[in-house]
Amino acid sequence: MDKIKQHFIDKEEQVISISGLYKSFGDLKVLNGIDFTLYKGENVAILGKSGTGKSVLIKIIVGLLRPDRGEVFALGKPVHSLNHKDLDALRLRIGFSFQSSALYDGMNVYQNLAFPLTMNAKHLTKKEVDTAVEKVLDAVNLRNKKKQMPSELSGGQRKRIGIARTLILKPEIMLYDEPTAGLDPITSTEIIQLINEVQQRYNTSSIIITHDLTCARNTSDRTAMLLDGRFAKVGQFDEIFNTEDQHLKEFYNYNFIQ
Amino acid sequence: MYGDRIKKHIFTRRVDQFFRDIYDISKFFRTFFKEAFKRPFHFNELINQCYEVGYRSLPLITLTGFIIGIVFTIQSRPPLENFGASSWLPSLMGIAIIKSLGPLVTSLICAGKVGSGIGAELGSMKVTEQIEAMEVSSIHPFKYLVVNRILATTITIPILSFYCCFIALMGSFINVHFEESSSIITFYQNAFSTITFIDIIESTIKAVTYGFTIGFVGCYNGYNASQGTRGVGRAANLAVVYAMFIIFIEEILIVQIFTWIINS
Incomplete structure (x- = not known):
């Protein structure tokens, strides 16, 4: 399954720009001087072992965590210097797909999808909300699951609904946290296809956090390898995969054994 | 020597944690009042929460209130009869139920039923990243989840408390009626002959304070839950234990304040 590379990457327009980013939790240094740029229309996969701070990085990008040092600009806005109102406006332009899907337990699929829309666009009529829900359900191929509760969905379906919930706000950037974690190979392939379709259809720029090499290879224009809180290597997937660096090789070998 | 140093270290850590908790609680308290009066207001969610807290607690409050009324009347009768004062029984029950038992029993039941529910629900939302999911969708989880729940308990528990008083007095009346054949009007x-306006105010203030406490303690523990499913259980447990403990302290304080007001 090869990635369909029909999209245009605008190297002139930076949608995310990170410089000198540091983050620690107590004595544990997680991010240790990250510099990174995401261009418009680009998909970047961030690889790394568990606990290397991949999820922390995207949580900092969306303003869920504050860095100890460093600057993050998203869509030209300094994420951590914004007031509440501006941060809310920025977050509407960034979609975040959680590792656990984070669907609201007490709401059915329709309510899960309609909730962010009705809370942020109160002027919309019921019909307009219904149409938007139908449209995103169509995009993730789950049109018939509208009335089901999250507990009645499979892991893959939950991931799809999680992605649909972010798509309903029509984001310009998508941040995927371990989109294929805990899924069987067939469902993983479906999610990978969905990530590519989302980019084609919604023209998003994406960061995909993963330790799944198949996912990284099939979704990314560039791949970044996070090691000891820094990007050890950034480049094309094959370029990184064929490296002679012993530390990076260790990760790949481990992945293949798995 | 080494043991002493460890003990000292544990002690300083506990003191440090205590002051951190005080800071966190005061911050949570401040945020609640800041957010409660700020737009947007989620009236539908508030009504939904009032329904969850109020309507769903009605059967339990009805049963408990009725039993308390009837049991207290049965047990208070013999000592009063010894002094030839059984005619004072309705007045005694009126004072006991309206001033103290009604708000206290209602709030203790709600601390167990509603407080633990809030703690577990918010705790579960926290550990499964649902609260963060709200944040990244530009929905303020504090406003939507916490403010509405605290307001719902603060509004609903006084109503439940008066309902409990009414049911408890009905229980008491049934015993009095069977023993003395007195009418419901009598x-x-x-x-109510010995109940004054200030007693009603005292009862209302108690119920409002307890309602706020139950909502606040439940939300605080749930919203700050951590460590997976263990954290959810802990949040639910702490929500009940702390709420009950604080309610008893508030009971003493309010009684003292009103006694002082009445006497002066």
């Missing part, structure tokens, strides 16, 4: 006239 019973209620006697029960």
Whole structure:
């Protein structure tokens, strides 16, 4: 399954720009001087072992965590210097797909999808909300699951609904946290296809956090390898995969054994 | 020597944690009042929460209130009869139920039923990243989840408390009626003969304070839950234990304040 590379990457327009980013939790240094740029229309996969701070990085990008040092600009806005109102406006332009899907337990699929829309666009009529829900359900191929509760969905379906919930706000950037974690190979392939379709259809720029090499290879224009809180290597997937660096090789070998 | 140093270290850590908790609680308290009066207001969610807290607690409050009324009347009768003062029974029950038992029993039941529910629900939302999911969708989880729940308990528990008083007095009346064949009008006239306006105010203030406490403690523990499913259980447990403990302290304080007001 090869990635369909029909999209245009605008190297002139930076949608995310990170410089000198540091983050620690107590004595544990997680991010240790990250510099990174995401261009418009680009998909970047961030690889790394568990606990290397991949999820922390995207949580900092969306303003869920504050860095100890460093600057993050998203869509030209300094994420951590914004007031509440501006941060809310920025977050509407960034979609975040959680590792656990984070669907609201007490709401059915329709309510899960309609909730962010009705809370942020109160002027919309019921019909307009219904149409938007139908449209995103169509995009993730789950049109018939509208009335089901999250507990009645499979892991893959939950991931799809999680992605649909972010798509309903029509984001310009998508941040995927371990989109294929805990899924069987067939469902993983479906999610990978969905990530590519989302980019084609919604023209998003994406960061995909993963330790799944198949996912990284099939979704990314560039791949970044996070090691000891820094990007050890950034480049094309094959370029990184064929490296002679012993530390990076260790990760790949481990992945293949798995 | 080494043991002493460890003990000292544990002690300083506990003191440090205590002051951190005080800071966190005061911050949570401040945020609640800041957010409660700020737009947007989620009236539908508030009504939904009032329904969850109020309507769903009605059967339990009805049963408990009725039993308390009837049991207290049965047990208070013999000592009063010894002094030839059984005619004072409705007044005694009126004072006991309206001033103290009604708000206290209602709030203790709600601390167990509603407080633990809030703690577990918010705790589960926290550990499964649902609260963060709200944040990244530009929905303020504090406003939507916490403010509405605290307001719902603060509004609903006083209503439940008065309902509990009414049911408890009905229980009391049934016993009095079977023992003395008195009418319901006579019973209620006697029960309310010693109740003053300030007693009603005291009862209302108690119920409002307890309602706020239950909502606040439940939300605080749930919203700050951590460590997976273990954290959810802990949040639910702490929500009940702390709420009950604080309610008893508030009971003492409010009684003292009103006694002082009445005496002066």
